[in-house]
Amino acid sequence: DGIVQTLLSGPPQSRNDAAVVLVMLSGEPAAMRLLAQTPGTFAVLVEMLGLASLSASESAATLLYRQSLEVKYRSEIGGTGNCLEELTTAVDAGTAHAQAxxxxxxxxxxxxxxxxxxxxxxxxxxxxxxxxxxxxxSAMAKRCAIGTLRQVVDGVGGFKAMRIKRRVETLNFR
Structure with missing residues (x-):
């Protein structure tokens, strides 16, 4: 609980350190549940994605990925701030780990x-x-971008989706 509070309200370096520790604990369901159920946590992680600190963005991306494994948190995570945009920026310009x-x-x-x-x-x-x-x-970044775009096409439809589908279909990456 103290680690999550440090993540939420500590000074920048302490927040970064707390995120690194939480990544190490992310295999523990109780730690991930606490992280997901503490108000403001997703917003802090989204904010950390955009920081210049490589460690902060990698830790935030890892924790958001681990939380996204739980279907029940997906809408909340995606609706937090500029989450989808920040994740996309990390896929585009982050370290190899942050991209993945x-x-x-x-x-x-x-x-x-x-x-x-x-x-x-x-x-x-x-x-x-x-x-x-x-x-x-990055092959991983390409796969994820294509997978995301394919799901958008399948889930939304319409003219914009058809434009995306045409471009994605021309890619050799499967």
């Missing part, structure tokens, strides 16, 4: 209809994912 964790979190989160709608409303995120899918250097 953020990408996997996006694939999980986009399974939720609320998050599919949020993503479709954000052309910037879609454009970044299309660019990563087409030009990204």
């Amino acid at each position: 964790m953020a990408g996997c979190a996006l694939v999980n989160l986009i399974d939720n209809p609320d998050n599919q709608a949020r993503l479709c409303e954000n052309s910037n995120v879609i454009n970044i994912l299309l660019r990563v899918a087409e030009e990204g250097e």
